[in-house]
Amino acid sequence: MQNDFWHERWQLGQIGFHLTKPHPLLVGHWHNMFPTQSAGRVLVPLCGKSLDLVFLKERVNSVVGIECSPLAIQQFLEEQGLLARSRPLGQGIVHEASPYRLIEGDFFKVTAPLLGEIDAVYDRAALVAMPESRRSDYARHLRDLAGQAPILLITIDYDPEQMMGPPFPIPQRELEALFGENYRLTLLEETDALDESAALRRRGLTALTESAWRLDPR
Numbered sequence: 643m644q645n646d647f648w649h650e651r652w653q654l655g656q657i658g659f660h661l662t663k664p665h666p667l668l669v670g671h672w673h674n675m676f677p678t679q680s681a682g683r684v685l686v687p688l689c690g691k692s693l694d695l696v697f698l699k700e701r702v703n704s705v706v707g708i709e710c711s712p713l714a715i716q717q718f719l720e721e722q723g724l725l726a727r728s729r730p731l732g733q734g735i736v737h738e739a740s741p742y743r744l745i746e747g748d749f750f751k752v753t754a755p756l757l758g759e760i761d762a763v764y765d766r767a768a769l770v771a772m773p774e775s776r777r778s779d780y781a782r783h784l785r786d787l788a789g790q791a792p793i794l795l796i797t798i799d800y801d802p803e804q805m806m807g808p809p810f811p812i813p814q815r816e817l818e819a820l821f822g823e824n825y826r827l828t829l830l831e832e833t834d835a836l837d838e839s840a841a842l843r844r845r846g847l848t849a850l851t852e853s854a855w856r857l858d859p860r
């Protein structure tokens with residue numbers, strides 16, 4: 643999926659992935675990531691204008707999002723009533739509205755030195771937005787950016803005969819192939835997600851599971 647595809651989705655307002663409340667698996671499992679203390683800096687790759695950013699900002703010192711669509715960032719700032727200071731950063735632009743740091747640019751062009759140290763990563767609808775040809779690059783780059791930080795990662799799974807992604811199904815064996823060498827994978831919860839996904843049902847799905855995974859660096 644090239645960035646033009648996503649720019650067009652935002653321009654046309656075709657953002658069925660956007661939820662009107664924080665994701666239930668984030669709400670249910672964030673405490674499993676940091677049971678005793680809050681994390682300092684959380685990275686949210688491919689963040690859109692997700693309300694998960696708002697959920698996280700109540701719990702951490704700094705929320706760092708990466709998003710290629712200027713429209714998504716503009717809408718997030720407007721909807722949250724925030725005024726940001728913006729400046730160039732690497733090949734992108736960083737918008738600072740404490741505790742948010744939203745990097746407008748291509749995820750693959752954001753480097754670890756530009757990003758700085760990260761204490762945790764939250765991935766919802768980022769890995770599953772990647773076509774198969776980009777998934778191993780995504781996993782490698784995420785690991786480079788995350789350093790020793792654990793990752794809370796939400797995957798979905800469905801019969802690929804029923805629908806063409808995005809979002810793409812990521813079965814357990816594929817997650818293990820992508821991350822297993824560098825991370826210990828723990829399944830935190832698996833839920834039946836079809837009832838909350840009317841749009842995906844209309845696209846042909848008759849079954850859909852959503853899973854929350856904790857990935858700890860080996």
Ligand SMILES: C[S@@+](CC[C@H](N)C(=O)[O-])C[C@H]1O[C@@H](n2cnc3c(N)ncnc32)[C@H](O)[C@@H]1O
Nearest residue numbers: 648659688689690692709710711748749766767
């Ligand atoms: C499926 S949406 C998920 C957004 C958000 N995580 C959520 O849960 O609502 C994927 C987002 O990633 C952005 N995106 C896709 N490819 C990207 C890339 N290479 N670099 C930065 N952002 C990207 C898109 O613009 C889109 O907003």
